[in-house]
Amino acid sequence: MSDTPTLALVSATIDMNYLRPAFEAACPGIELRIWPDLGDGNDIDAVVCWEPPPGVIATLPKLKLIQSLAAGIDHLVRDPALPDHIPLCRIVDSQMASGMAAYVAWAVVHGQRHMGAYLAQQRAGEWREQPVQHPPQHRVGIAGFGALGQACARTLLSIGYAVRGWKRSASEVPADLAAVSLFHGDDQLADFLSGCDTLVCLLPLTEATRNRIDARFLAALPKGAHLVNVGRGDHVVDADLLMALASGQLGAATLDAFRTEPLPAGHPFWRHPRITVTPHIATRTPASVIARQTLANLSAILSGRATEVAIDRHRGY
Template structure:
């Protein structure tokens, strides 16, 4: 449905709330004031009059707050996904939901995934331990062409990672739920549930970049790990809820998997007592594989509000039923 402009909004100072139950959103404030000099910016515990707020910029929003914003026209995700909105069961249906599309994110994600693949495949962890002990110790060298990286999720980010890995000699295969016919040369392509076994059977490293939907929740589980080559490396840069944590720990402990590099978690920040921190075969990073600059978030929020003011639907609007 095409959004209609609100006559009361014409010439009105835009009112934007920054909402998160896990992040200090104040880091966004300078960027919003730069991109939207007239903005009425609300953040923190006291949001003022909720009936004045036009847009909410969110990452794991506190539940129930947006349901009390009758003028809310735009709900802007802080990232490329909208799955974090599940923390608010009372999310109103009327506002348009938009994701972030960041042209720099593909390069940032490709750099992280390439690092994670090389770090494990070239035994960099062992070299760091040897260096710490002042011990000159070589590790076996396996050429990239003998190591296959499988990427589950061949959207913009997945394709960028595949191209980066291909450029340095790795074999790359990809899987997605539906066929994609415009993939770059060199990516061995699989699609659909019937092809998943064949895809997994050749992955020395598996990278998860799937969107989080009801169908992909818990995708990374014990039965899937057992369909990979023994001792494979798992890299999760999708969402924490893709992973069944107890299954991962079991698979690492019994050797089904050789290592895991994790950047996304079901509960963030990852609690200090979580076993992932101490497991010798797990590398934890704090959701930094790809992060959009604050100014890009502010500008996209501004532009999406302007599009709504014109009575149009923003190009970055998502279908909540699909999850992307």
């Protein structure tokens, strides 16, 4: 870019000041405005967002790029006033994939090897062996078999787990994932779920996947299965999850995403003995990557070129 751009950093839930050093290092002289102090907005070229307040983006008349802070865009497209003529881009980050794979591997091992029980036994001063199951005997299903799902599959395969994947439509996968049992489409969903001792949700959030993990979905899993949700909170019907745990249909849940974040203090997930809560930290993209990709996307748009990570709004990803 020949001229330094003006960017708005907008979020209703996090302090976006943490991005300032990375953008200033990547583009000396850049002007950054952090919501709610956006000025009149007429000279803002791009907006970098995480859960922006509804209607704010529509007040920026000369905007050329809407950049999500993460791989997902559901936090943006639920704004009914979001302009539909402005390119919308997501972050693609190899470090995000490795971070997600590490979290998912931890969650699977933590559940499959009864680590929660061992921690409780330590606090009680109790020496007792839980049942030992070798990884090849434990089937891990990944719902949402895109880049992040495939990274998780590689890590789980390397440990020895039996891995299966499900996605909306059939497509080729890399040769190194030939050991993964693949399923696609609604017609194969029940077969996929029936073989998941642990189910990892990495689905994109679309109208088709919102509330997808409900009572019927959970009933298709083997009794006592473990749910790991690293997708979005709106994938899960909270009441149905609690009922499945109460009945024993679901054995445990590890949750990193919630309908309301931060998770409200009185929410039943906090103190449930078979739910592990983490505060949406499964993986994070470094600020330097966000700055670099945002500026590259803006440069492509200003040069009349298509960006490589533009979103198909009709699909939702």
